[in-house]
Amino acid sequence: xxxxxxxxxxxxxxxxxxxxxxxxxxxxxxxxxxxGTTPTGDNYFHSTLxxxxxxxxxxxxxxxxxxxxxxxxxxxxxxxxxxxQLFGQNIHSFNPKDIDKKEIEEQYxxxxxxxxxxxxxxxxxxxxx
Numbered sequence: 001x002x003x004x005x006x007x008x009x010x011x012x013x014x015x016x017x018x019x020x021x022x023x024x025x026x027x028x029x030x031x032x033x034x035x036g037t038t039p040t041g042d043n044y045f046h047s048t049l050x051x052x053x054x055x056x057x058x059x060x061x062x063x064x065x066x067x068x069x070x071x072x073x074x075x076x077x078x079x080x081x082x083x084x085q086l087f088g089q090n091i092h093s094f095n096p097k098d099i100d101k102k103e104i105e106e107q108y109x110x111x112x113x114x115x116x117x118x119x120x121x122x123x124x125x126x127x128x129x
Contacts, residue, residue, distance in 0.1 A: 001067050001120075002127035003105045010071040013057040014096040020047035020083040021092035045084035050076075066120055074108045101128050 025045050054076040061068045075096065082099060086092070105128050112121040 001123055002125045004127050006067045006071045010068050016095055017093050018079050018096050019093045020050045022049050023047040023087045070111055074111050078104050078107050
């Protein structure tokens with residue numbers, strides 16, 4: 001399975017716009033740190049719109065599609081990071097297809113290197129184009 005195949009299959013679910021216009025940067029008492037998505041320092045970015053979009057796509061793709069499910073998570077991680085940076089520049093949306101595929105593939109490969117993904121990693125090819 002190649003990155004290109006997985007990416008091309010999953011990216012259309014994100015549509016042409018990731019909207020995070022409802023975002024807040026704050027840490028509440030019940031904030032849960034999520035490795036790979038929570039910024040350092042006490043700068044915590046959250047968008048309900050972005051989270052709901054991720055949840056809906058995750059539900060649609062399902063957990064049986066392991067490569068696809070991991071791509072959904074990876075895209076959320078990368079998009080969350082970009083949304084946080086853009087929100088700081090007073091930008092409230094972006095086209096998910098505008099995010100560099102190399103950056104996404106690097107995060108995907110990093111995620112595949114985690115425990116429990118050995119089988120998928122052994123069959124994965126880092127083909128971007």
